[in-house]
Amino acid sequence: MSQIVIFYNPLKEEAAKTAQGLKLLLEQAANTVTIFPTKRSSEDWQILTKDVDLAIALGGDGTLLLTSKQALRYGVPLLGVNFGHLGFLSEYGGSPVEELAKEIIAKNFLIEDRGVLEARVPEQNIRVLAVNDIAVNRSLSSNLLHTDLYIDNDLLHSFRSDGIIICTPTGSTAYALSAGGAVMDPNIHAFQIVPIAAHSLNSRAHVISDTQIIELVSRKDINAPFVMQADGQELITLDPGSKIIINKAREELRLVKLKKHYRSFYSILRDKMKWGSLIN
DSSP states (O other): OEEEEEEEOOOOHHHHHHHHHHHHHHTTTTEEEEEEEEOOOGGGGOOOOTOOOOEEEOOOOOHHHHHHHHHHHHTTEEEEEEEESSSSSSTTTTTTTHHHHHHHHHHHHEEEEEEEEEEGGGGGGEEEEEEEEEEEEEEEESSSEEEEEEEEEEEEEEEEEEEEEEEOOOGTHHHHHHTTTOOOOOOOOOEEEEEEEEEOOOOEOEETTTTOEEEEEETTOOOOOOEEETTTTTTTETTTTTTEEEEEEEEEEEEOOOTTTOOHHHHHHHHHHHHTTTOO
């Protein structure tokens, strides 16, 4: 018998319906199942514990990222079922719920460990985790963000930009890709630094080892308050002069992949990005 928690996006009718059907089928196999709608802030629905054997996120990558904050805390394996759009993290959408339940009951799945970012702001006693990315952006009322970037205490660059994205390989197909970053294989042990609309011709994306420590130091004499986001979720307002320390977290995301529907990263990439498709 397993203890399973199903999260679903309440804005997606099909996800809510699937949650009810999946709960019934899993309980018939003597599992203990709880279903719960996601909310914007994961702090509002802390229900996972170390005793949970599997968490399931029904919705899209956004739903999975919201749920991941709880899964990371207790090392709970997380399966994403896609009812959204791109779905690089969440898969399996469109298949019968009976088939999904059968695969889960038989434990016919693999678990991939994905590296996670940790961002700390010591002055404000802030620590956040990100599966995809940490984004630092100027506030709506301010001019360009002036930021010094250090790698292992060595100054690499002084940016004047709208912001900076630090992403994992998992997150390289999200916000970072839109800002001009490169696609990274999820098995690479690295992070990518991507400036957003930098006021410079030589500001480019940069890849570093995930063993290195990144420091972003805001210019106190120039900047207004600015914001930081982990995985595009809650906005955290930071003071001018704040230092953000970013490194690989001790936690890892245990991402569940069903064997029957397993697809390689490149197969998913080719399908989602339509690479190799002929232009009519």
